[in-house]
Amino acid sequence: MMIVSSPRKSPEKDQEKTPKRKRPAKPPPAPFFAPKNLRTEAAAAIPSSSPAFATPAHPLRPFQAPAPAKAAILPILLPPATLRPLAFRTFTKKHNLTLTSTALQELATFIGRHCGSGWREEGLAEKVLEEVSRQWKNRNGGVIVDGTSPELKDILQNLEGNMSGGKIITGGGRRSGLSRQNSLMLEPTDDADHSKTTRLGLRPSGLLQREDSQASFGMSSMGIEEETEDEGVKDARRWLKVIHAFEQPRFAYNVNKKHFERITSKPSLLPSALHKTEAFRNRYNVIHQRLLRNESFQTSAVTSTRNAASRTSASSTSMQSHKITPIANLLGRHGSNHMLLGMLVILPTGSLAISDLTGTIVLDLSHAVAIPADSAWFTPGMIVLVDGVYEEEEESIGKGLSGSSGVGGTIGGKFQGFFIGQPPCEKRRATLGVSGLDGNSKDDHTIGGGFGWIDFLGVGSERAVGSRMRRLESRLLRSSSAHETPSQRGKIIILGELNLDQPRSLQALRKILSLYAVADTSDEETPLSFVITGNFSQHAVMVKGAGSGGSIEYKEYFDALASTLSDFPSLLTSSTFVFVPGDNDGWVSAFSGGAAVPLPRKPVPELFTSRIRRAFASANAGIANQEKGVGGEAIWTSNPSRLSLFGPAHEIVLFRDDISARLRRASVRLKGQKPAPPAQEQDGEEDVTMSGAADGGGADGEDAMDIDSSQQPPVVSQKEEIPYDVQAARKLVKTLLDQGYLAPFRQATRPVHWDFTSPMFLYPLPTALVLVDTTAPAFCVTYEGCHVMNPGSILVSGKRGAARWVEYEVGRVGKVRECTF
Template structure:
């Protein structure tokens, strides 16, 4: 019987031990000659590792002889601490508010305190770790166009902290290829083989300098470079951009934050009914905040407390005005108030005024316009009304307060004494641009206003405004200053009014106009031609019969033949086409009536031959590429044309708004002559500026008590321009009279005020009027009614 014993329990003799040692030595000696399996082979052995053992008799195992290496330093460990927000508040205030003009909310301060306490530890103050984190967070927030107020619940702040967390080690922000670059914050390497190896996480383009990145927000869509001296930037047309109404960024005013917020929801042409209320609320809030920024509605800390609600007090200081919400009129019978609201028509047919708190009936039998006959007033406009609240007789006789009815209507009525438009605000004041008017080179941006907001998607005023104005001065203004007698150059924008291409006389007039500009020397042709509809006298798409879409396309084919005769203009200029109410497709079901605004451009089905004419002209001239040669742009109505980013903004709008205002206007009581209007009443309404601010106004004659009368055309132009710009809205009517797409109502706002506005209105006489720094032009129709062989147009440069 053979017994098997475990090796651990078997006793070993001295002979056995010596034999095992010999076997080990033999195995060690053969290690150099036998290959080792790859799995067990030593890795990264130095050359000295192949030396055999010097003591084979003692069976010394072979091990690689490695040189001495110092131990790797241990990674700096950070012990998290609980950092109270109140302790971090002074440092955060110096960084965010003092340096970057940002405001921290309590939730944002809590988020930053938690983040710094967890990743910086106890060295947040002594080693200056917290200050560097706050610097990077504030800079990244501005690059992402987060706004003036930093909210802790915003996804932008959470994304910034998450990105910053992955680039921190030992409480410090890593700089270099694997961390945050000191030249470009929050940059990531996308690919070594790519042409551009870094992509910014924020919204500011990488081409902006470091100085601009610390004091600007918004992204420029104009491909602006730090060195605008190349051949591409020498042509002003390079910096021209047409913005469609449906592509314009949508902003809403947040009353709580006193700031504009960008809409992130997807717009729709068939939205919910609540969007109609939101459109009115946003329009009211924009005018209300603009009104509170006016000097007449700001309370002075040094003004006396005595005196009435209007005019000057006993100390001679002008009193500020106060707007009363309509709901606060309850129980205040016989008191004097000033209301701001929209003129509406009640179901009973009476005129009323409505704001965000309620509605009350109006009595305008004794109301006077301030100034006299200076603007239009129609239902759908937001106006200022000064008067007295009167309760119902049966309620007032019992000594009870009024009550609210259906739809928030306040009982009683409001007896109006004065009515006026809310005062307009200059573009420079809205965007916070200082410096004297007309001196572009000395312009600079200050912290006030909404210069942080990129209203059109071409760059905010704080981001690229100063550099764009400098470039504009170099390309457009400086050549004119050096040679005042030189002919007009590339900075011209030619504006043609209503172009009815279904009339042969109109095409002949167009040939004459284009021939004049085609004869200009090379390099001096206008950079833009603006052609507006209606392109047909009648709504051809709705007539049926032998006409319709076939006839409509033939008209544009005839226009293409006319444009083909001027290849010089087709290769050097941009032609912008703005449709009217008679153009397709909307005229197919509207029959030329008022269609919802904004409206889409003419479909490419009808304009294909015009595009082909431009392509052929560029090909024959040897111009290729998307940015080379001229082009034809079919835009929306209304639309925006920007030149040098936020420096120049032109609104293009085609509508017979004068006739619509005359049909829907409210008749008011005629007042005494305009010369007897007191300065107090003018300051209350903030209406028409002095005559020297209107370019077409005659100088005031102090020797006469009554202001000299002006021609009817000039007076009508002033009245129309003041109404639109004071309203800050292109369709100040009821929805039944001028429909508006609720989700796209922001494209109709005139805030900030544009630098120029092309208002093609054939129901009004042609004019050019400047009001509050905005130059408004109405070229009318190309064909002059009743005069043969006469055509007209206008240009601005």
């Protein structure tokens, strides 16, 4: 038997490992107890490299500083009620966050265990709460801080490894879990005054040079550094960003948390049928929560008491709030009056019905009138408000449609609607919970509620970078004097449908570009951007029919456009050209044949637009400051898409669709409603606001009359005086913005990709909407603070040699302009 003896460990080696052991509850040994002149066996076995030159037999070991040991902290049991005032001051007052009871319990347990008895006197708890709130906003956790969320547990776990002696370690070790080197950390010093200030929980001025924590939330997505407000930044086009529909963040409204959550799953163009239901549920929940925020649907205990005490008075009747009844709750309530919120649908039998998340019921609108009268369209696929009476048919119970009565099915009987209306729109400032968003107030402040911390576009949230971006905008675009002529740099030129297969379209384009082209390349004299929309062909390309020449002629059309653009090098080097496709453009029109294509749709392929890109590259090759990235560019975007200028300060939606004609074809005929006459061209009216008069409203159109108010009956005499073009524009704008959705139709009428419905939402309301509709008259309308512009077609119908476009001054209003060529 062979006995293998294990090598004997050197006692010197054991002694060397002793001081390296870490015990959290045991302080490190005193210096004079540390062993002296320790060296390992490996070091002792190394022979001298050159004995003849007096090289030491044993090389000198480099000095290694001992690892910092954690100071001992005696844990305490900290009640959540004791920590509540400090947590409220840090999370709610300073960071506009709401703590739940579970989150307060988690924070109290964490602070009591890691800060000990010095959590109040030394200000340790304040630093921990500040760091937790900052990391919570960096993770986009939402307004409500929940103790059961994995984000809070992950933050506390990372913070636990970076604490020593109740303080947050500023560098070295495991500091990688924290994103800032000087975040909320006061280093110990020998200065008596500084130590006294630290014990009192005060922060010495000048030690921590950082802005409010709100300014750091959402900044990473924009790439904004501290040098953004330097005087060297003079080009506003640097802050212009085109957001494609397929790149826009996707959000879904969580009813339980009453907050928007980002969808992290990978989208698909061919998802399961379950995603269609999710798309409808999300759209319904967004409108429902928006409706409950309206004052007409909010109940008050004081108002209810007054109404109960004086039910016969007329004043109490006007103060009653509306209440939405789920369709499933109509069962057994025959003859009762209710208000329903649901989507207009068509049943397999051909009957019109209304459906919500609980069920469906047949709808009878033979006696219904619109509120306000003839102010909006109503088509299947829209989510509307219907006020009426439920009528239960006893003889039909168990037969036909009522056989599937119950939650989730079609309820027996019918709902007799007397009034129908659109869900009222909500202003952008109310949605984001921030005032002063329209340029009237320099100091933006919170007015309560809202979704200001949500980064809907991926460019930074409103409350995080909104005020800073507006200061930058006022320095780069806004003139110091109100009487000074505005610069061309703050304008966006919007061109309507450009049919390249019509030779006169290129002549009109050349004339319009010549009005804005200048001899030199000064950025102050050229517009910020040009928006050119399709259809770039009158017929669906690549279908070999209806005059279509296929892909070869389609490529030649864009080559002719490149030749026209090359004649204006000053615009190609200083402006951004954005091209939005239509339904007849490639490649999607190859299988649609000119019919409605699914939205959103991808841009025109680069195969056809390569000549235009080379034209921009040739024009920008000679500029001196090309390395700074200030040259012009051509961007081929999706339909719809968004323009973001100065982050969330300006959101401009670009959408190309003949939605007016589709509304006329699919609308529901109501009682006393006359058929709409054919669309007429608008000649004289250029700027229309939502008011009783043509010139109502202020410069921003913000104070225009709210036409969706059902409390004031419409005046027939005033509607007869309003031109049809103006009335049609108001009707179209109100319908689209009240729905908060760019395609409020059935899937068979206007299909939408189920996983890409987020780019179709108009919530929060954008600052401007470019709706290119050739079946509607050209207009510029402001409704609820959103400026809607329709340039129509670049060629004016009925006028020979006339071109039309819209000149939009960012943050203000647009004007419909015409010229001859």
